[in-house]
Amino acid sequence: MKHIEANNVNAYYGENHVLKDISLTMKANTVTAFIGPSGCGKSTFLRCLNRMNDYIDGFRKEGDIFIEGNDIYDKKVRVEELRQKVGMVFQKPNPFPKTIFENVAYGLKIQGIKNKNILEEAVERSLQQAALWNEVKDSLHKSALSLSGGQQQRVCIARALAVEPSTLLMDEPASALDPISTAKIEDLIAELKDNYTIVIVTHNMQQAARVSDKTAFFYMGNLIEYDKTKELFTNPKNERTENYITGRFG
Amino acid sequence: MTKLKQNRIIDSTFKYFGIFCTFFGLIVLAIFIFNILTEGVQRINWDFLSNLPSRRPAKAGILTAWTGTAWILGLTAIISIPLGVAAGVYLEEYGKKNRLASIIEINIANLAGVPSIIYGLLGLEIFVRTLNFGGSLLAGAFTLALLILPIIIVATREALKAVPKSLREASFGMGATKWQTIWYQTLPAASGGILTGIILALSRAVGETAPLIVIGALAYVPFVASTPMDEFTVLPMQIFNWVSRPQHGFVINAAAAIIILLLITFIMNGIAIYLRNKWQKKVNW
Ligand SMILES: Nc1ncnc2c1ncn2[C@@H]1O[C@H](COP(=O)(O)OP(=O)(O)O)[C@@H](O)[C@H]1O
Ligand SMILES: [Mg+2]
Numbered sequence: 001m002k003h004i005e006a007n008n009v010n011a012y013y014g015e016n017h018v019l020k021d022i023s024l025t026m027k028a029n030t031v032t033a034f035i036g037p038s039g040c041g042k043s044t045f046l047r048c049l050n051r052m053n054d055y056i057d058g059f060r061k062e063g064d065i066f067i068e069g070n071d072i073y074d075k076k077v078r079v080e081e082l083r084q085k086v087g088m089v090f091q092k093p094n095p096f097p098k099t100i101f102e103n104v105a106y107g108l109k110i111q112g113i114k115n116k117n118i119l120e121e122a123v124e125r126s127l128q129q130a131a132l133w134n135e136v137k138d139s140l141h142k143s144a145l146s147l148s149g150g151q152q153q154r155v156c157i158a159r160a161l162a163v164e165p166s167t168l169l170m171d172e173p174a175s176a177l178d179p180i181s182t183a184k185i186e187d188l189i190a191e192l193k194d195n196y197t198i199v200i201v202t203h204n205m206q207q208a209a210r211v212s213d214k215t216a217f218f219y220m221g222n223l224i225e226y227d228k229t230k231e232l233f234t235n236p237k238n239e240r241t242e243n244y245i246t247g248r249f250g
Numbered sequence: 251m252t253k254l255k256q257n258r259i260i261d262s263t264f265k266y267f268g269i270f271c272t273f274f275g276l277i278v279l280a281i282f283i284f285n286i287l288t289e290g291v292q293r294i295n296w297d298f299l300s301n302l303p304s305r306r307p308a309k310a311g312i313l314t315a316w317t318g319t320a321w322i323l324g325l326t327a328i329i330s331i332p333l334g335v336a337a338g339v340y341l342e343e344y345g346k347k348n349r350l351a352s353i354i355e356i357n358i359a360n361l362a363g364v365p366s367i368i369y370g371l372l373g374l375e376i377f378v379r380t381l382n383f384g385g386s387l388l389a390g391a392f393t394l395a396l397l398i399l400p401i402i403i404v405a406t407r408e409a410l411k412a413v414p415k416s417l418r419e420a421s422f423g424m425g426a427t428k429w430q431t432i433w434y435q436t437l438p439a440a441s442g443g444i445l446t447g448i449i450l451a452l453s454r455a456v457g458e459t460a461p462l463i464v465i466g467a468l469a470y471v472p473f474v475a476s477t478p479m480d481e482f483t484v485l486p487m488q489i490f491n492w493v494s495r496p497q498h499g500f501v502i503n504a505a506a507a508i509i510i511l512l513l514i515t516f517i518m519n520g521i522a523i524y525l526r527n528k529w530q531k532k533v534n535w
Contacts (some may be wrong), residue, residue: 050423080425080426096420096435097438097439106421110424110430156420163425
């Protein structure tokens with residue numbers, strides 16, 4: 001089933017044309033990796049999927065994006081509701097300067113949910129899903145900033161999961177982390193796939209190969225190649241893809 | 251003489267000149283404080299704080315003055331904090347970054363530098379006459395609130411600017427509205443800086459005399475204000491009044507009142523510095 005569908009998406013920052021006619025579809029409960037050299041538009045495209053670019057002065061988008069069959073740029077869509085369905089994890093762990101509990105409960109709190117039992121349940125469930133519960137269950141009311149970088153990133157994942165999104169966007173979620181934390185995040189992605197559709201931007205080609213089902217290679221705003229991950233890495237159709245994955249530029 | 255040697259001489263000359271300048275300021279301040287303390291300290295006692303003004307220096311106290319200052323401080327805070335913070339939030343978070351915005355920005359910066367007596371004239375026209383508040387606490391507080399509003403607005407904007415973009419993105423990414431993001435994340439994260447600005451602004455208001463003279467605050471008020479519509483005096487006015495008297499007893503009273511006023515502003519500035527340091531340590535996410 002098509003979960004995400006983009007049709008002829010173009011994006012501009014002022015005069016700068018950064019996404020050129022991108023069309024692709026992603027199935028539900030799969031992991032899709034975006035790879036490509038720095039500045040090729042991976043983050044921009046990812047941020048189109050939950051409309052995080054809306055606030056940027058001079059940003060403009062053409063084309064349509066459907067998630068679960070809904071045109072997410074339709075005038076009737078409330079962008080706040082969209083972002084509850086399409087969660088995001090950022091490159092640098094960015095927990096709120098509040099307790100672990102408050103971090104994870106934030107999404108529910110802003111929806112007006114105050115019931116303590118519901119919040120506690122959601123916090124525990126999300127931290128379990130983020131493979132963090134055992135490490136922090138006795139310190140839920142300590143500041144999230146006191147955790148290690150890897151733990152902070154998992155708090156951010158738990159925070160995103162707490163509102164039960166259907167889709168999780170991750171923009172280089174492990175690039176600021178040490179190898180052990182990175183491995184944990186990768187294991188986590190493999191587990192979350194059962195319940196979520198995941199799109200991950202990564203600089204690390206081994207990571208893309210390890211975690212994703214399909215991979216999209218972007219180059220200078222163009223979608224050069226999009227295929228099953230195994231196929232793209234072992235048998236690239238395009239010369240530029242081959243050059244990139246063999247490390248000849250990038 | 252070689253160029254190198256010449257440079258070294260310039261270097262050390264400037265160093266000693268700098269040391270001299272620093273100590274000049276400090277020494278003058280020290281002499282001033284020493285004088286005030288030797289003159290005034292023995293005068294500070296419970297009676298001095300709890301007596302009404304009097305024609306006899308030994309009987310005169312600062313009860314009306316310090317209660318007036320407390321009233322003014324409280325009312326000015328109530329008026330200026332919501333207005334200033336709200337204006338700062340609007341300009342920083344909602345206002346479009348266009349020509350109008352930069353004109354407003356420059357104007358606010360300029361307003362912070364307008365001599366306080368001009369605010370007094372403004373207050374006289376608007377609050378005392380047009381709104382008919384008379385020379386009351388309310389008129390004084392509104393006038394001082396106008397005076398410190400630019401300081402609070404600028405401090406609020408600076409503090410909001412210092413909040414990292416990643417914090418806002420985290421909140422928006424969770425589906426928070428703009429207002430929720432401001433209320434739950436940005437404002438709390440900026441609160442240290444905002445509070446510091448508010449306290450510094452209020453401590454400036456506590457020391458102001460000129461605008462209050464213009465709006466008609468009295469130097470001699472024989473009763474403690476009990477409503478915001480009462481006439482009033484404040485510590486700096488009382489000091490101003492006493493130092494202009496011929497009897498030496500009043501000069502001693504003035505010194506004692508100055509100590510109280512300095513104490514208030516030192517404590518307020520101390521709190522502001524404490525908050526700023528605490529806040530700076532916290533801003534490292
Ligand atoms: N906020 C922005 N304002 C203006 N230009 C931007 C902004 N963000 C990204 N860009 C530009 O858009 C292009 C694509 O950036 P991005 O999507 O971040 O690339 P990637 O994530 O692949 O490194 C780059 O040329 C970058 O300079
Ligand atoms: Mg990027």
